[in-house]
Amino acid sequence: MQTIGLIGGMSWESTALYYKLINERIRDRMGKLHSAPLLIYSYDFQEIKEMQYAGRWTEAAASLAEIAQRLESAGACAIVLCTNTMHKLAPDIVSKLTIPFIHIGDATAERIRARGYRRVGLLGTIFTMEEDFYIDRLRAHDLDVRIPTADERADVNRIIYDELCLGIVTEASRRRYQGVMAALVGRGAECIILGCTEITMLVGAADTSVETFDTTAIHAEAAADFAIG
Numbered sequence: 001m002q003t004i005g006l007i008g009g010m011s012w013e014s015t016a017l018y019y020k021l022i023n024e025r026i027r028d029r030m031g032k033l034h035s036a037p038l039l040i041y042s043y044d045f046q047e048i049k050e051m052q053y054a055g056r057w058t059e060a061a062a063s064l065a066e067i068a069q070r071l072e073s074a075g076a077c078a079i080v081l082c083t084n085t086m087h088k089l090a091p092d093i094v095s096k097l098t099i100p101f102i103h104i105g106d107a108t109a110e111r112i113r114a115r116g117y118r119r120v121g122l123l124g125t126i127f128t129m130e131e132d133f134y135i136d137r138l139r140a141h142d143l144d145v146r147i148p149t150a151d152e153r154a155d156v157n158r159i160i161y162d163e164l165c166l167g168i169v170t171e172a173s174r175r176r177y178q179g180v181m182a183a184l185v186g187r188g189a190e191c192i193i194l195g196c197t198e199i200t201m202l203v204g205a206a207d208t209s210v211e212t213f214d215t216t217a218i219h220a221e222a223a224a225d226f227a228i229g
Contacts, residue, residue: 001026001037001227005076007067009043010083011165014197018082018220025224036227039076041067045165052085052127061092068093068101078102080223084195084215085125088133100226105134107222108193108215109141115211117191119144121184123177124195126157134195146189152180164198174202181208 004022008015019038026036051060064086068079078100081087087104094101112120120143128134129147138145148156159173177199181192185208192208194200197216205212 001034002077002229003037003039003075004223004227005068005071005074005079006038006040006082006223007043007064007071007079007086008040008082009045010048010086011045011198012042013165013167013201014216015040015042015082017197017200017216018080018223021217021220022224022227025221026227029224029228036224039071039074041071043067048086049161057089060086061089064089065093065096069096072097072099078223078226080219082219083197084134085127087137088127088131090133102219102222102226103137104215104219105137106141107218108195108213109138109143111218112143112191112193112213113141115191117211118142119146119188119190120213121146121148121181121187121189121192122195123148123156123180123192123199125160126153128195129153129156138193146184146187148180148184152183156180159202160196160198164196164201167201169202174207177203178207181210185210 006018023035026034071079079097080102084104090103122129122145135145155176163173184192191211191213194212194214200214200216
């Protein structure tokens with residue numbers, strides 16, 4: 001198997017899911033006691049959040065690119081960035097690598113198109129829902145992206161940062177997400193992208209009338225499949 005380099009800690013809650021899901025995929029495909037060869041760098045997420053909200057993206061890009069290079073030098077054969085939001089800086093990372101970068105948006109879009117959907121509802125951080133870097137990546141796969149209203153986006157974002165990244169899961173927040181997803185379906189979404197790696201902690205297929213696409217699981221499976229070759 002090929003070694004995968006994971007850039008995690010954004011948050012560590014979802015990075016723990018990546019570790020579990022990648023190894024479950026390896027086990028299910030290879031059997032016996034096989035598990036994934038992984039190199040993991042885990043950030044102090046408070047530092048990353050402060051860069052995000054202060055708009056210090058150039059600084060964040062330099063840091064992520066350096067870590068990716070360190071993982072490559074340590075033997076990684078591909079890089080997986082364990083967060084949707086920081087894929088805003090994917091071009092900066094890719095420009096410093098000589099190994100593949102497994103993009104979460106591409107893996108998710110390919111899965112959605114394989115299922116025959118085109119109109120998608122997107123949940124994520126305020127950056128993922130409102131900026132072009134993620135939505136344009138989905139549109140490149142001929143997907144029509146719908147996002148929540150401004151008030152809904154504010155609540156979705158708040159719940160991610162103030163609750164899910166701290167491992168807090170509440171019934172009130174689950175009901176709020178259920179309502180937001182129902183509204184997206186009402187506006188024509190054929191499926192819902194859980195476009196933040198923590199959202200899977202809160203809601204899933206049972207919480208909406210349409211199919212959901214868990215970016216954490218999809219990305220982890222893509223990483224495992226690359227490792228197996």
